[in-house]
Structure formats: structure tokens, C-alpha cells
Amino acid sequence: MNRRYTLIRNVVFVWMTLMILGAFLLNIPRINILEHTARNLYFHVPMWFTMMAAVLVSAWYSARHLKTGSVESDIRALQSARVATLFGVLGLATGILWSRFTWYVGTDVWWNFDPRQTMAAVQLLIYGAYFVLRSSFDEPVRRGRIAAVYNLFAMITVPFLLYILPRQRASLHPGADGNPAFDEITAPVMRLVFYPAVLGFIGLFWVLYTQRVRMAHIKNRLTSNPEL
Amino acid sequence: MPGFPTAMAMWIHGARAVLMKELRMEWRSRHAINLLFMFVLSSLLLVVFALGTGQIEPPLQAALLWIVIVFSAAVGLGRSFLAEEEQGTLLLLQVNVPGSQVLAGKLAFNLVLIMAVMSVTVVAFMGLMGMRIVHAGLLLATLGLGSVGLAGATTLLGALIAKASARGPLLPVLLFPMLSPLFLSVVRATQEALTEGATWSGSATDLTALVGFAGVVNTAAFLLFEYVWTD
């Protein structure tokens, strides 16, 4: 077992535990409508930071794979995409719950196509298509190459969504038109937990992703097919 | 080593040869164009049946127009690389023509097909659904820019799925998430072109976004195509 991996894993676990304790025990300013749910800042928002990090890792390794053709890069791109999907789904689910009992109290609205929701849904669809594409190839070399091309091609269009969607619908998220940006509104005590939470979740991503990469390596050794 | 102008002329020559070959093949069988016409007409018929003949608002017209166009593109446009693969002419093409020229030729051919589909759809919408064009220039610009973006995306993805061993309806699955930014801008600009008091400046942001999308998608297609082609 790799030393560095074990060390980082243990640090991440302790770190996350402390973060969760801080998230629930520290006193935060109370605001109408949000009340205690302001604490979701520590859990919901890092999901997106983590997904973005995972998406970048995946795109990076797709580019590496096109350049070098190494199986290693392909494995990393795929597993990173898998963990990105996990965090994306969790981000969507937590967001639905949070918004239902703050913004949409009394309206029975669970999903309102807020621009960020739509963005996340499209990103998940892109990865859904990526996995479907992979599953329709028999030959590993060709599969890796084509999937990498699709991953990069689709990724390039995502910034467009980011800019075009807010022109279509207003968002209730902080930082969107008229709403105060994150900087102006977050109390210092919340930053004390928020930044460590982002780091912790990215660390958790790294642990899960590394586990999957190791498993894919073993699979590749046994069957010359890294697909898990 | 030929100079730049000569190289450019040779490149265009190659791309044009591929385009002409595609057009000639299409002219012989008329397979794709018939397929697309039938698809547009039958989907329009369904829309009319579903909505009745009452007056439909411009926002809905714009959305329906682009749904029909995008779906028919997803159905009919992925074929050109597939046909090479099936007829076994791929190797011949690979040996004789460099990748970027092949892509340029196929892209131009797909562009022609999409524009044909668009004109049929628009005319049919005007006839069957009482669509009224207020700002023809804006509509033309939107359709033109939209078709360039659409052609870039479908051509590269068509080349991708031609390599797959289990295809099925793979193209729409890959295409639609990618096209969502294009779709948003294009529907909004079309909506503007169909409503009273439409101006160029009202859609300026959408049109620049479309230029950006078309440019990015086509550049990326040319960058990535060599990895698909030299397989």
C-alpha cells in the first residue's frame, strides 16, 4: 500500500470529521429564511467545487491520453468522470432539498430550472453520454481515444452554458443578477468552516478517485480491459 | 515545400473534391435528402395534430422550429462517415486525402443538407402553422449561424460514432447536451425575429454568442479530428 496515499487518506478523514463538528457546533449569524440552513453552505457548495475539480482532472487526463495514448491516462480520465458524476448528483440532490425549504416554501416547487440547476443537469448529461459512448466500443484502444475526444469536445461548450443561461432566466443563487455576491455576504465565522470544507471534499474526491484508479489497474492486469 | 498560397489552394482543392464526391453520391441515391424531407414533414404533421390549427405564439413557434431542425439533424446527418465505414472506402480516403480536408468537405456537405432542411422547415412552418416573419434578415442570420454550429458538432460526432461497434441511436445522446447552449441562443434570436418590433440590436448578444459557439465548435472539431481519423 502506497505510503503517501495512506497518509493523505487519514488526514482527509480526520479533517472531514473536524469540519463536520465545526459545521454543526459553531454559532453562526441567523438570518430570516435561511436560519440553520445557512450551514448547508459547508455541504452543498463544496459539491460543486469538487465536481469542477474532478471535471478538470478528467479533461486534463483526456488530453494526456490523446497525446500519449497511455492506458493510465484513460483510466484516470474515466474514474475522475465517475467521481465527478457522484458529486454532481449529490450537489443537485442537496440543492433541491435546500431550495425547497427556503426559496420555495409554500409553493410546492421542487425544481425550478434555476440556471445553475440547468447547468449541472447538462454537465451530468454530458457525462451520461460519455459513459454510453464508452460502453458502445469493444476495443479498448479505440474506446479510450474516441471517449477522450468526446470528453474534450463537450467540455469546450460548457463555458457557453455558463454565460448564456443567466441571460435566459434570473437566478436566486448568490452572485447572480442583483443578488449579493459570495464575498460580501459570508460571515467570517462561516469562512472558517467553508474553506476547509471545500478542501476536505476535494480531498475526499482524491481518495475515492485513487481507489477507483487502483482497482482499474488491477482489472487491467487481470483482463487487459480497464473498464470497471 | 510549396509556399503558403499554393498549400492553401491545394487544401481547398482537396476539400472541394471531398464535397463534390459527397454531393455526387447524394445525387445518385438521394437517400439523405429524402430521409430528411420525410422526417421534417412527418414531425411537422405530428406537431400540427397535437396543437390544432389555432394561433401559436412566437415563443412556441421558435422552440418547435428548432426542435424539428435539431432532431432531423441528429437523425439524418451522422451518416456520411458511417457510409464510408460500411462500404469499406474509408481506407482509400485515408490514404489519399489528409484528415483536415476530409473534415472540411464533409462539413460543407452537412452544412448544405442542414440548410436544405432549414428552408423546408421554415416554409412548412409558414404554410402550416401561420408563422409570420417580422425581421427576415435577423432570421436568416440566426439560421445561418445556427447551421454552422450545428454542422460542426454533428460532423465530428458523426465521425466518432462511425467507429463505435454498437451504434444504435448514439448520435442524439451525444449531440443534445452539447447543443444546449446553441439551442438557447438560437431559439431566443428566432423568437425575436418573429415578434413585432424586432431589431438587430435586440438580438446582438445572442448573435455574438452564436458566432462564438460556431467558431469554438468548428475549431475544436478541426483540432480533434486527426485523433479520430488516424486511428
Added chain:
Amino acid sequence: MNTKKIVGFLLIIGFSSLLLLNFGNQVGGYMNFEEAESAGASAHVVGMWVEPETFRYNAADNIFSFRMRDDAGNVRTVHYANPKPANFEDAEQVVIEGKPGSDGVFVADNIIVKCPSKYNDQRALQQTGL
């Protein structure tokens, strides 16, 4: 890195930055009262309830009504066939979904209270001594 790739990346960055150009388009899905009235169809209107003319609730008819000013400054009475939405008086903005009704009254099917998405609050900060 060959020239072709560098040119490609520069092109992609150039085309993407076209997005930063914004010619003052407003958010598309929303209208003001006048636009909604001329369209006559269901619309989203963003605005703020007018402070002095307070909202009232008629329990017998189950109608909650208030005066609302949209972004363009038009003021209309809004009827909503439900009790007062929670958080209503904290709203910085209100988004109503509905249709213009008869005699200048706007009938809302749905009210979404656009609240200050704040994680911080001056008042509360002073109280907790931060």
C-alpha cells in the same frame, strides 16, 4: 505543441471571449406589467411590493392581495388565491407567475419570494458580537 494547435487554442479562447460582450440584454424570461398586458399571456413579472399600501388577506374569498411595482415602475394590484406566502415581508424581490386579469388586476398563480440569499446579516452580526 505545433503551430496548428497553438492557433487552434488561440481561436478557441478568442471565440469564447465573444461571450463577454453583452449588449444590454435583460433576462429573457421576465416581463414588466405593461409587456405582460400587451402579450396577454402568462408571464413572469419581477418586482417589489409597495411598502405603504400594505398587503391584505381576505379570508372569506381566500385572496391575498398586494400592490407591486415592477422594474419599469408600473404599479399594479396583484391577487393571489392563497394565503400569504411564508417569508413574504422579508422579500427583496417578488417573482409572480400569472396573467393580467380584468380591470388592471394581475392574477398570480404562483409567487416566488426572492429573498436576500445572505449568509450574513448586519443586525444579527451585531447581536452575536462578531
Added chain:
Amino acid sequence: MTTPVRSFRPPTFPILLALLMAAITLAPATMAQDAPKREGIATGFDSIWTGANIPTQEATGLERIMLSDDKILVVLGVVLIIWFGIIGFLLRNDRRIGQLERELENHRSDF
């Protein structure tokens, strides 16, 4: 050489999910009765408007539970969603590892 006979393994994740769903659907019945509005520290900034004569929309069902105790249950829900997501991921990993172990077994028997 015979491959080891797989004993029946219950599908862990779906069962957990079903239990969770059952808990969520049953919870309102049991929890709704004893959820009195506590005078918490946050009451001064509460979302319940104290200006009186206009009734707020009566919170019903799920909302009644989730909005109680200054909405702390929403945070609980969010944390649980993340926790179960990660559990699900780990369980799937476990299953994959099981498959790999069996494959390794098969490889050994080839020699």
C-alpha cells in the same frame, strides 16, 4: 477445478435505499405530533412573521417537519444525502472488488 459457488447475496444497496424511503414516508406520522415550536435562540430572526393579522400559509406535511427547529432538519437531510451517496459509491466499489477477487481466483486456477 470448480469455480466457487456463489452463495446468495442480498442486493445491499437497494435494501438500504428501501429502508431509507420507508423511514422517510413513515416519519411524518410519528414525528409530526411531538414537534412543538421551541423557543430557540434564533426566534428573533425567525421566518414566522409576528406582525399578526394576516395568516401565513399553513405549513403542511413535509414542510411542517422540515421547517421546525429553525430548519436544522434541512441540514440533516443534506448531510444524509451526501453520506448515503458516498456509502452507495463505496458499496459499489466493494462489489467490484469482489468481482476482481473472483477473477483473480479464476486466473490462479489456470496455472
